Amino acid sequence: MLGINTGSPSLLDQARDNLKKAIKEGTLQVARFEVVNASPDVKAKVEQNHQNNVRALEQEKADYRSASARTSVDAQTNSASLPDVATLNKDEAKSMLSGLRQMNYVGDLDGKTLSASNGNLKTDSLATYMQWLQARVGVDVYA
Template sequence: MIGSTLRSLPYVDNLRKALESGTATAGRIQVANATPEIQARLDENFRDTQRTLEQLAASSKAGSSWTTLDEKSNAVDLPNVETLSNSDASQVLNSLQHLIDIGRLEGKTINAKNGDQATDSAAVYQQWLLARVGVDAYA
């Protein structure tokens, strides 16, 4: 439905938590009486799944070093832009965009500052970060 918010799905939340904590694992399939060719394909699929899982785990941890997510209050605390170096602001900007892309900030209260200014908007925070790294968002 347009304009609606999807409710949180427990299995998606649990997968996200397992990826972030590093406890997610791939399962290996063994087939009794499988031909060597079939078992080789299953083994290759297992290795592909392990690689994908490692990439997902790394991706899900993006931004975890600079964000504080409080599951109880459903809030995300972001670093004060004024305190970030240009390179740190660039990294935070990239990680923030990734968190937005994967929906990690949906339904969360955002607490962000730029000096004395405060916002609860990811878009405003992105503009502050862009200005910090020297990119004109309106150009």
């Protein structure tokens, strides 16, 4: 009889952990595909798609590094302070939002008490802070 070994992580868990590690370390890469016997037009489209994906990934890496650098973490109090949304321009808010999504995914903020503001408004909620960033960027969260 075959059974499931619950004592070791599943392949999916291992893949997720490896993805989180690659995001944190900045080593995540875009795979390159080759279409055998493809026409020159198809090959050109595949290459263009690859280059677009490389640029997008590099932007996400930069967003993660930027958001990490803008977030003040105090290990003694296990707290994190996020920059005031009101001080960010649209591009900075967009980058912060992208980077925070990644920080949240990899667990950089897990268990930390958050401190964030938007002008005179204060919050300890990551969801509220991200909504403020979306509003700054111009994304209607209720649309």
